[in-house]
Amino acid sequence: MTHSSKFDVYLVAAIALAIAVFVMGYYWIAGPALLVLFLAAYPQAYETTREGLVIHTAFGRQFIPYRAISSASPAGGGSSVAIRFGCASEVRIRPAKPDVFFADLAARAPHLVRRGERLTTAYA
Numbered sequence: 001m002t003h004s005s006k007f008d009v010y011l012v013a014a015i016a017l018a019i020a021v022f023v024m025g026y027y028w029i030a031g032p033a034l035l036v037l038f039l040a041a042y043p044q045a046y047e048t049t050r051e052g053l054v055i056h057t058a059f060g061r062q063f064i065p066y067r068a069i070s071s072a073s074p075a076g077g078g079s080s081v082a083i084r085f086g087c088a089s090e091v092r093i094r095p096a097k098p099d100v101f102f103a104d105l106a107a108r109a110p111h112l113v114r115r116g117e118r119l120t121t122a123y124a
Contacts, residue, residue, distance in 0.1 A: 001047070001048050001104050002045055002046070002047045002048075003045065003046040003047070003048075003095045003096065003097070003100065003101050003104070004043065004044075004045055004046075004095070004096050005043055005044040005045065005046070005093070005094050005095065005096060006079070006094040006095065006096045007096070008041075008094075011037065011040060011041050012041070014037055015034070015037045015038070015041060018030045018033045018034045018037055019034065021033075022034060039058045039059075042057065042058035044056060044057050044058075044093070044094075046093055046095055046101065048104050048105060048108050050108075051063075051065060051066070052064050052065040052066050052068075053066070053069070053083070053105070055091065055093060062091070064083065064085050064091070066108060066109040066111075067109075067111070068085040068086050069083060069084070069085045069105075069109055069112065070084045070085060070120070070121055071083075071084045071112075071118060071119060071120045071121065072084075072102065072105055072112065072118065072119040073117065073118040073119070073120075074098065074117050074118075075092055076092070079094060080092045080093065080094045081093050081094070081095060081098055081101065081102075102114075102117075102119060105119060106119055
């Protein structure tokens with residue numbers, strides 16, 4: 001199942017401000033800022049496959065096997081999801097519908113159990 005990323009109004013406002021600065025003639029400031037903002041604004045997608053979670057970004061894709069995921073929990077006031085995997089790795093994503101994403105992840109990773117709003121390993 002493919003999950004889309006959440007639309008960020010603040011990012012659109014920052015791009016509009018950078019375009020205004022660019023039009024005013026400050027190319028050396030607004031040019032690099034626009035490049036970074038457009039890369040950040042590239043829509044991400046999160047795909048749950050049979051083997052693991054695939055995160056599609058502007059720079060490529062990242063594959064995280066389900067067996068490597070140790071927890072998934074709301075982060076940043078509930079607007080993003082922190083996924084911990086491996087020995088000490090973490091990635092934060094912003095699915096448009098976090099509840100649907102958590103349900104899909106719980107269904108595909110049987111070693112994760114729901115504890116409140118979090119998904120953690122059964123032995124933790």
